[in-house]
Amino acid sequence: MLAxxxxxxxxxxxGAIGFVxxxxxxxxxxxxxxxxxxxxxxxxxTSFFTFMLLFSGxxxxxxxxxxxxxxxxxxxxQLLLTAPVSLPAMVFGKFLxxxxxxxxxxxxxxxxxxLLIPYTQLQVGLLIGNMLALLLVGMVFISIxxxxxxxxxxxxxxxxxxxxxILGFLGIGLINNLLSSSFFLRYVFDAxxxxxxxxxxxxxxxELSSLIYYLSVSGIFLWLTIRVYDRRRYx
Amino acid sequence: xxxxxxxxxxxxxxxALNDVSFEIGDGEIxxxxxxxxxxxxxxxxxxxxxxxxxxxxxxxxxxxxxxxxIKAKKLxxxxxxxxxxYPEMTVDEFLNFVYELKGCTLEKEAHLEEIIxxxxxxxxxxxxxxxxxxxxxQRVGIAQALIGDPKVLIFDEPTVGLDPKQxxxxxxxxxxxxxxxxxxLSTHILAEVQACCERVIIINKGKIIADERTDSIVRAIExxxxxxxxxxxxxxxxxxxxxxxxxxxxxxxxxxxxxxxxAFVFDSAKGVDxxxxxxxxCASRGWPIIGLEAVGTDLETVFIRLVDAAEGVTEGTQxxxxx
Numbered sequence: 001m002l003a004x005x006x007x008x009x010x011x012x013x014x015g016a017i018g019f020v021x022x023x024x025x026x027x028x029x030x031x032x033x034x035x036x037x038x039x040x041x042x043x044x045x046t047s048f049f050t051f052m053l054l055f056s057g058x059x060x061x062x063x064x065x066x067x068x069x070x071x072x073x074x075x076x077x078q079l080l081l082t083a084p085v086s087l088p089a090m091v092f093g094k095f096l097x098x099x100x101x102x103x104x105x106x107x108x109x110x111x112x113x114x115l116l117i118p119y120t121q122l123q124v125g126l127l128i129g130n131m132l133a134l135l136l137v138g139m140v141f142i143s144i145x146x147x148x149x150x151x152x153x154x155x156x157x158x159x160x161x162x163x164x165x166i167l168g169f170l171g172i173g174l175i176n177n178l179l180s181s182s183f184f185l186r187y188v189f190d191a192x193x194x195x196x197x198x199x200x201x202x203x204x205x206x207e208l209s210s211l212i213y214y215l216s217v218s219g220i221f222l223w224l225t226i227r228v229y230d231r232r233r234y235x
Numbered sequence: 236x237x238x239x240x241x242x243x244x245x246x247x248x249x250x251a252l253n254d255v256s257f258e259i260g261d262g263e264i265x266x267x268x269x270x271x272x273x274x275x276x277x278x279x280x281x282x283x284x285x286x287x288x289x290x291x292x293x294x295x296x297x298x299x300x301x302x303x304x305i306k307a308k309k310l311x312x313x314x315x316x317x318x319x320x321y322p323e324m325t326v327d328e329f330l331n332f333v334y335e336l337k338g339c340t341l342e343k344e345a346h347l348e349e350i351i352x353x354x355x356x357x358x359x360x361x362x363x364x365x366x367x368x369x370x371x372x373q374r375v376g377i378a379q380a381l382i383g384d385p386k387v388l389i390f391d392e393p394t395v396g397l398d399p400k401q402x403x404x405x406x407x408x409x410x411x412x413x414x415x416x417x418x419x420l421s422t423h424i425l426a427e428v429q430a431c432c433e434r435v436i437i438i439n440k441g442k443i444i445a446d447e448r449t450d451s452i453v454r455a456i457e458x459x460x461x462x463x464x465x466x467x468x469x470x471x472x473x474x475x476x477x478x479x480x481x482x483x484x485x486x487x488x489x490x491x492x493x494x495x496x497x498a499f500v501f502d503s504a505k506g507v508d509x510x511x512x513x514x515x516x517c518a519s520r521g522w523p524i525i526g527l528e529a530v531g532t533d534l535e536t537v538f539i540r541l542v543d544a545a546e547g548v549t550e551g552t553q554x555x556x557x558x
Contacts, residue, residue, distance in 0.1 A: 002335065004336065007321070007324075007336075010328075011321070011323060075315065076319040076320070078319045079333070079336070081285050082283040082284055082311070082315075083308060084304075084308040084338060085336060233285070233287040234286075235246070
């Protein structure tokens with residue numbers, strides 16, 4: 001797993017994808033931070049992290065789109081699948097590599113708030129809660145991206161497919177807000193909405209059920225990715 | 236070393252492999268031969284654990300590929316038809332990656348140096364794989380298969396797309412590797428099997444149609460030999476004398492004349508060596524033989540006959556070594 005993790009991480013920065021992702025992510029975060037906090041002299045974090053959540057949904061497929069699709073297209077997956085490495089180790093190695101790049105970017109952008117220390121009393125607990133929420137949602141997005149990448153040979157299809165699924169997950173939260181509070185679907189949507197659970201984190205509430213939810217959804221998509229490869233061996 | 240039992244691979248209603256069984260001993264170099272779509276690559280992919288079989292079993296050194304794939308895969312070095320290379324890596328980086336991927340425990344520097352020496356990659360080790368020639372890419376593919384010093388090496392079409400010089404170099408390399416490894420070589424190039432392999436398994440439409448030693452497959456399968464002879468003697472009398480020899484069939488003059496010699500082609504009956512009687516008959520009449528060679532019995536002819544026979548005749552006409 002370590003070999004796959006290291007190779008994958010290096011490949012992000014041997015090509016342009018890693019640099020493009022980091023540059024765009026950090027610059028966009030800086031602009032949003034400047035407008036919503038620095039110029040407004042506000043330490044309110046919700047709007048910044050909510051925007052970064054939505055932006056991550058569009059930017060993260062850049063990282064995951066080629067993870068499996070490219071290996072399949074260039075047949076390098078034959079090397080991985082005939083090596084003495086288990087399928088979970090292969091999938092998890094790739095997941096960790098993408099998560100390292102995203103995690104680095106997410107933590108770095110969260111640290112922008114430290115710039116406000118001279119001007120305001122920073123709520124460190126709230127900052128950590130928001131950062132944790134972004135990291136957890138990013139974990140889910142990466143898992144979705146890896147799964148979509150495993151079912152296609154085309155990077156562009158993988159990226160578009162991932163964005164569509166992520167928007168679908170986020171859309172559930174938006175639809176939920178439009179539903180009547182007594183409507184039973186609201187309970188269902190509330191339970192599976194990435195967005196509403198994210199909001200509770202940004203308001204400073206740490207919910208164990210949300211943590212388990214994010215870990216579970218991520219785990220399900222990683223498991224599905226393993227199943228795709230396992231299934232392909234029979235077809 | 237390799238045991239394949241009743242292997243079946245079905246894609247929908249199509250059988251890519253249909254009840255294939257064979258064993259390959261320690262240190263053997265075996266050619267897996269067959270026309271395109273015969274099932275060679277499917278067999279290789281199942282042997283290496285890349286694909287699963289519908290039924291049947293594969294074991295490497297008595298380790299079952301399904302029950303303990305990690306352990307079984309440690310014993311195999313595989314070069315697929317298209318070498319699995321990452322173009323953005325240098326040769327050194329790639330080999331280091333494969334070393335770690337395989338969880339190799341041999342002393343790293345010495346082991347990789349040895350492989351680079353064997354595969355003659357020293358001059359290009361710092362170059363990006365994307366910029367290498369096809370021949371060097373193939374060498375890198377072979378080098379990755381050698382990492383971990385696996386007991387079994389499986390090469391799928393290793394010389395496809397190479398120039399004649401590169402082909403010779405790769406064949407020499409494979410022959411050298413066969414001294415210390417069990418090697419399976421999949422190819423549809425018959426000369427490659429003749430040049431490298433001591434045993435050949437011919438596969439067609441998912442079934443084994445021949446499994447023989449390379450040097451005896453021709454003898455075992457041909458109805459007899461066809462010879463070309465040049466004799467210094469009167470044309471009609473030579474033809475008549477040859478046709479009277481026991482075991483000689485259908486003598487034909489080729490019409491070719493060189494000074495006082497005439498060329499003839501004749502067939503011999505299966506299992507009869509007519510060379511000595513032919514020599515004695517000509518010698519007793521004072522006709523010097525200035526050339527005698529077997530013709531039309533190369534592996535290519537055998538291959539085509541076998542495949543045609545398998546497609547045209549009944550199933551179950553398989554020849555198995557030792558039967």
